[in-house]
Amino acid sequence: MLLEAQRRRVVEVGLEALRRGIVHGTAGNFSERERETGLIAISPSGIPYPETTIDDVVIVDAQGNVVEGKRRPSSETPMHTMVMRQFDHVDAIVHTHSHFATVVSTIRPYLPPILTETSLVVGARIPVTRYGLTAMEDIGESVVEAMTPASRAVIMRNHGLITFGQNFDQALLYSMLVEEAAEVYVQGLAANGGREPNLVPEELVDEMTVRFNTSYGQPAGER
Numbered sequence: 001m002l003l004e005a006q007r008r009r010v011v012e013v014g015l016e017a018l019r020r021g022i023v024h025g026t027a028g029n030f031s032e033r034e035r036e037t038g039l040i041a042i043s044p045s046g047i048p049y050p051e052t053t054i055d056d057v058v059i060v061d062a063q064g065n066v067v068e069g070k071r072r073p074s075s076e077t078p079m080h081t082m083v084m085r086q087f088d089h090v091d092a093i094v095h096t097h098s099h100f101a102t103v104v105s106t107i108r109p110y111l112p113p114i115l116t117e118t119s120l121v122v123g124a125r126i127p128v129t130r131y132g133l134t135a136m137e138d139i140g141e142s143v144v145e146a147m148t149p150a151s152r153a154v155i156m157r158n159h160g161l162i163t164f165g166q167n168f169d170q171a172l173l174y175s176m177l178v179e180e181a182a183e184v185y186v187q188g189l190a191a192n193g194g195r196e197p198n199l200v201p202e203e204l205v206d207e208m209t210v211r212f213n214t215s216y217g218q219p220a221g222e223r
């Protein structure tokens with residue numbers, strides 16, 4: 001069996017996303033790339049997370065052709081493979097329809113810096129894509145157009161959220177942080193009569209990020 005460890009992680013991250021309430025039913029999809037071969041393990045299409053086994057996970061190549069697997073791969077496979085072809089910093093992708101990020105996708109061109117932690121870890125502005133045609137190359141193109149070589153998250157217009165990591169731990173963390181910030185933003189707007197709530201001063205984000213990265217947590221080797 002190809003990419004057994006990656007298959008297992010695809011199953012586990014789906015269950016974890018379900019536990020955390022950022023996916024439901026069969027919505028959302030997950031993929032991890034193996035660096036050496038460029039092969040990608042991706043969720044199967046339309047199988048509920050608690051029923052998904054490592055045999056159901058599908059292995060595709062960089063073009064999205066099935067290399068191994070008895071199931072059809074996620075309908076959003078072209079989006080995953082397109083992002084991984086074009087961005088070298090991405091080896092794990094988490095795509096969800098989490099509620100508040102999706103609300104933001106209907107009202108704004110980007111999620112502004114509303115929570116300090118999200119701004120520092122994911123970025124000051126989380127871009128919202130143009131509308132992309134689902135399950136086609138077009139939605140992948142809409143995501144890639146909104147990305148930079150350091151992108152960690154993109155909100156998909158009238159659709160959901162996609163996050164990018166070197167592994168699922170990172171990508172899942174970014175999904176949680178963006179959803180948390182989107183919830184505070186939507187509720188802040190509502191509580192403020194629809195006017196923009198107080199934001200993190202954007203010009204301070206870069207400086208704080210440097211400080212955060214050098215002073216947060218314990219020094220390496222002392223954990």
Ligand SMILES: [Zn+2]
Nearest residue numbers: 028096159160
């Ligand atoms: Zn979707």
